Amino acid sequence: MLVATAVSVERDAVVRALSTGSDDTELGVAGRAHPCRPSGTTAHGGTSGAAGHGGTSGAAGHGGGWDVIVAGVGAALAAANTASALTAAALNGTPYDLVVSAGIAGGFVPDAPVGALVVADEIVAADLGAETEDGFLSVTELGFGTVRHRPPGELVRRVAEAVGARAGAVLTVSTVTGTAERAAVLRERHPTALAEAMEGFGVAEAAIAQGVPVLEIRAISNPVGPRDRAAWRIPEALAALTEGFGKLVPVLEGWNRHDS
Numbered sequence: 001m002l003v004a005t006a007v008s009v010e011r012d013a014v015v016r017a018l019s020t021g022s023d024d025t026e027l028g029v030a031g032r033a034h035p036c037r038p039s040g041t042t043a044h045g046g047t048s049g050a051a052g053h054g055g056t057s058g059a060a061g062h063g064g065g066w067d068v069i070v071a072g073v074g075a076a077l078a079a080a081n082t083a084s085a086l087t088a089a090a091l092n093g094t095p096y097d098l099v100v101s102a103g104i105a106g107g108f109v110p111d112a113p114v115g116a117l118v119v120a121d122e123i124v125a126a127d128l129g130a131e132t133e134d135g136f137l138s139v140t141e142l143g144f145g146t147v148r149h150r151p152p153g154e155l156v157r158r159v160a161e162a163v164g165a166r167a168g169a170v171l172t173v174s175t176v177t178g179t180a181e182r183a184a185v186l187r188e189r190h191p192t193a194l195a196e197a198m199e200g201f202g203v204a205e206a207a208i209a210q211g212v213p214v215l216e217i218r219a220i221s222n223p224v225g226p227r228d229r230a231a232w233r234i235p236e237a238l239a240a241l242t243e244g245f246g247k248l249v250p251v252l253e254g255w256n257r258h259d260s
């Protein structure tokens with residue numbers, strides 16, 4: 001499994017869950033920083049003796065088990081670093097079975113309150129398109145490809161049940177929403193949206209391009225709406241991410257990608 005987080009505190013929250021996981025979880029060196037990563041893009045070995053780590057930008061090889069990388073903030077950087085990690089692992093003969101985009105997010109109230117966990121049944125590039133006199137047109141409507149990836153449905157259902165998360169669309173945006181008006185526009189365009197974050201679609205594009213299924217799980221740190229930085233509850237969200245990931249591990253390790 002490859003877990004792509006945006007920043008190091010998210011990576012650490014995931015690694016905390018993995019390193020207290022069951023004995024069956026191969027996590028001999030989880031939490032060990034890799035010295036070769038540029039600009040904070042640090043990979044962690046998910047197995048003891050994860051000697052396959054590459055030294056190239058953002059790449060991470062692995063020997064089975066879990067790798068957790070800091071893929072960067074924003075869809076483009078997250079896609080680039082996720083693609084590098086996937087390619088390195090494939091070239092090493094140990095391709096990943098699943099990619100998980102994980103971190104904190106803004107939640108659409110009242111469905112996704114601060115501290116809640118959300119699992120994406122759709123990963124949607126919410127602002128990839130064009131403003132027209134008739135309103136927003138997505139790149140799909142413009143004829144240029146997709147703005148939506150769907151994680152395996154049965155896996156989403158099992159994960160939601162195991163971690164106590166709600167399943168719904170998770171939007172990927174380039175700009176954190178800062179007004180009630182923008183939140184309402186997004187929710188009107190995407191009525192099933194539970195959360196917005198900034199990386200999921202990039203991670204998904206990288207995974208899908210290599211034929212690897214993708215999942216996105218987010219812990220809500222703040223409401224989507226008027227900017228109120230003081231209201232962000234990042235430590236609480238990171239604690240929820242750790243707790244949720246602990247419950248996620250057995251589900252993912254028992255999952256066969258051909259099940260769903």
Ligand SMILES: O=C(O)c1cccc(C(=O)CC[C@H]2O[C@@H](n3cnc4c(=O)[nH]cnc43)[C@H](O)[C@@H]2O)c1
Pocket residue numbers: 006007073074103104105106107173175176177196197198199221222223224229
């Ligand atoms: O507004 C600020 O002062 C501020 C300070 C620190 C960090 C930020 C971010 O925007 C972090 C974005 C980071 O966290 C995810 N995230 C969390 N909440 C949201 C949200 O409401 N909308 C979009 N992204 C969010 C995101 O995935 C980034 O990785 C701001």
